[in-house]
Amino acid sequence: xxxxxxxxxxxxxxxxxxxxxxxxxxxxxxxxxNINEGQLYTQLAKMEKExxxxxxxxxxxxxxxxxxxxxxxxxxxxxxxxxxxxxYEDDGVLYDFMQGYTFFSKVNFFxxxxxxxxxxxxxxxxxxMKDKKKAxxxxxxxxxxxxxxxxxxxxxxxxxxxxxxxxxxxxxxxGDLVRQQKEAV
Amino acid sequence: xxxxxxxxxxxxxxxxxxxxxxxxxxxxxxxxxNINEGQLYTQLAKMEKExxxxxxxxxxxxxxxxxxxxxxxxxxxxxxxxxxxxxYEDDGVLYDFMQGYTFFSKVNFFxxxxxxxxxxxxxxxxxxMKDKKKAxxxxxxxxxxxxxxxxxxxxxxxxxxxxxxxxxxxxxxxGDLVRQQKEAV
DNA sequence: ATGGGCATGTAAGCGGTTACATGATTAT
DNA sequence: ATAATCATGTAACCGCTTACATGCCCAT
Numbered sequence: 001x002x003x004x005x006x007x008x009x010x011x012x013x014x015x016x017x018x019x020x021x022x023x024x025x026x027x028x029x030x031x032x033x034n035i036n037e038g039q040l041y042t043q044l045a046k047m048e049k050e051x052x053x054x055x056x057x058x059x060x061x062x063x064x065x066x067x068x069x070x071x072x073x074x075x076x077x078x079x080x081x082x083x084x085x086x087x088y089e090d091d092g093v094l095y096d097f098m099q100g101y102t103f104f105s106k107v108n109f110f111x112x113x114x115x116x117x118x119x120x121x122x123x124x125x126x127x128x129m130k131d132k133k134k135a136x137x138x139x140x141x142x143x144x145x146x147x148x149x150x151x152x153x154x155x156x157x158x159x160x161x162x163x164x165x166x167x168x169x170x171x172x173x174x175g176d177l178v179r180q181q182k183e184a185v
Numbered sequence: 186x187x188x189x190x191x192x193x194x195x196x197x198x199x200x201x202x203x204x205x206x207x208x209x210x211x212x213x214x215x216x217x218x219n220i221n222e223g224q225l226y227t228q229l230a231k232m233e234k235e236x237x238x239x240x241x242x243x244x245x246x247x248x249x250x251x252x253x254x255x256x257x258x259x260x261x262x263x264x265x266x267x268x269x270x271x272x273y274e275d276d277g278v279l280y281d282f283m284q285g286y287t288f289f290s291k292v293n294f295f296x297x298x299x300x301x302x303x304x305x306x307x308x309x310x311x312x313x314m315k316d317k318k319k320a321x322x323x324x325x326x327x328x329x330x331x332x333x334x335x336x337x338x339x340x341x342x343x344x345x346x347x348x349x350x351x352x353x354x355x356x357x358x359x360g361d362l363v364r365q366q367k368e369a370v
Numbered sequence: 371a372t373g374g375g376c377a378t379g380t381a382a383g384c385g386g387t388t389a390c391a392t393g394a395t396t397a398t
Numbered sequence: 399a400t401a402a403t404c405a406t407g408t409a410a411c412c413g414c415t416t417a418c419a420t421g422c423c424c425a426t
Contacts, residue, residue, distance in 0.1 A: 002385080009294045019405045028293065030279030039386050041407055066405075083294055084302065088287050090313065094215030094320065097347045098340070100285020102273050105186035108213065109194045109268055110336045117269065128275065135279065150361075151295045155283070158354050162282045165350065169343050176335075187413080204377045224414050226379055251377075 002088075003043050008079035011053060011071040018044055018067065028152075044069065052078055101166060107173075115184065119177040126170045133163045186273055188228050193264035196238060196256040203229055203252065213337075229254065237263055286351060292358075300369065304362040311355045318348045 010016070010024050021044075022035050047053045052075035055067045071079070082088075098104040103125055110118045140156050195201070195209050206229075207220050232238045237260035241253045256264070267273075283289040288310055295303045325341050327333075 004385095005290070009297075012294075012297065017405080018407090019403095022405095029283070030281075031277060032279055033277035036387055036389095037405095037407070038388075038409090043385085045407095079294075080297065083291060083297060088290060089306075089310070091287050092216060092218040094217055094317070095340075095344060096215075096287070097285045097344045098214070100282045102186060102276050102281070104340050104343075105190070105273060106268060107336050107340055109197075109264075111334055112194075112197065112265065112268060121274075125274070132279070149296055151292050154354070154358060154361075155280075155289050155292055158289075158350070159280060159282045161350055161354075162347070165343070165346055169339075169346075173339060176339075189413095202377080203379090207377095221415055221417095222377095222379070223381090223416075228413085230379095 003039060004047065005079065005082050005088075007043065007047065008052065008071065008075055008082070011069060012076055012079050015068055015070045017058075017069060021069070047075070051075075100162075115177045115181045119174060119181065122170050122174045122177060126167060126174065129163055129167050129170065133160065133167070136160045136163060188224055189232065190264065190267050192228065192232065193237065193256065193260055193267070196254060197261055197264050200253055200255045202243075202254060206254070232260070236260075285347075300362045300366040304359060304366065307355050307359045307362060311352060311359065314348055314352050314355065318345065318352065321345045321348060 006025055006029065007021060010021060010028070016024065018041055022037070022040055025031065025035050044053070048055060048069075051072055054070050054072055056070065058066045058068050093099065106121070113121075136156060136159055140153070140160065143153050143156065191210055191214065192206060195206060195213070201209065203226055207222070207225055210216065210220050229238070233240060233254075236257055239255050239257055241255065243251045243253050278284065291306070298306075321341060321344055325338065325345065328338050328341065
């Protein structure tokens with residue numbers, strides 16, 4: 001999706017300053033480890049130079065100067081053009097689902113691991129995914145309570161289903177690995 | 186996962202030359218649009234300099250010279266270290282599932298689109314996903330026929346389930362958008 | 371003979387990460 | 399006091415993409 005389009009989208013909805021946008025991205029796209037400042041401010045500077053956004057320096061009586069960013073009509077148009085285009089709707093990767101769950105990249109090579117080693121990895125994943133599921137359920141509840149955007153609720157609902165599938169799949173895999181282990185004995 | 190680890194993994198299984206590795210990556214990771222040559226050969230050169238792989242120039246009577254690549258013990262160890270480590274098992278993104286299906290990045294902003302526009306996008310996605318599903322089913326059948334690595338079969342099975350979920354989810358979304366449209370009339 | 375597949379590379383550029391630097395405010 | 403959070407930036411680096419260059423072999 002590229003940072004640029006997220007920024008354009010968020011600023012289409014509400015103006016804001018850099019640091020605030022960072023938090024909104026974390027909230028919307030779910031990066032736990034802070035989004036990096038480097039790319040943020042450099043991208044914002046670039047977008048300003050291209051006339052997609054404008055900044056207005058706000059100096060409050062208290063607190064550091066904030067640079068309030070507003071989207072320009074040109075920026076709004078660029079955002080809408082991206083949204084309407086086919087761009088990013090097919091990334092040219094047949095097994096795109098693997099990118100969503102990087103653990104697959106290792107499972108792909110599990111034949112190189114002893115069954116117990118693989119099994120431990122799978123077990124650790126199961127507990128991680130269960131934690132994630134709880135986090136999703138809480139977020140979903142909050143979103144429903146505050147009548148959040150239905151499209152975003154839908155997306156989270158998909159995410160929850162996906163996690164359930166992952167857990168189920170991992171459990172099956174664990175079962176297989178345990179069976180393999182017993183056979184070896 | 187990074188190209189380096191895929192390369193190390195593939196060369197752990199069988200030696201090969203650059204062009205052949207490219208095809209194996211396409212086969213294994215499913216990049217339709219050719220994997221780019223740039224990164225491939227530069228990465229390979231880097232890995233050789235680091236002593237992870239060795240090359241042996243093979244000049245056949247016919248055809249261009251091939252540079253057969255072999256993994257070194259050091260390379261094999263680096264691969265196993267990666268496989269056993271926790272690296273890449275958690276990418277710090279809460280909504281990681283969104284990365285697997287880039288269409289979500291747009292749905293996130295569907296409130297900015299007219300219901301018919303959104304509906305058309307969803308319909309186009311449904312047909313794309315159905316095509317993908319057929320492709321997966323065929324690949325799975327082939328894998329089972331030639332007794333492919335069970336771990337990889339499992340991964341594909343997950344992918345198929347994922348596609349079914351996407352299609353179901355998209356159909357629900359379409360239904361909502363059609364309803365929204367009728368209400369507007 | 372022409373285009374497609376095999377085969378190996380180089381160069382420029384871009385988007386993103388890591389790490390560092392600075393300084394103010396707020397909470398404990 | 400001091401740690402955390404708010405806030406804005408710069409510099410070096412890295413992985414990957416895009417695009418180009420070269421040349422051989424094979425099928426139509």
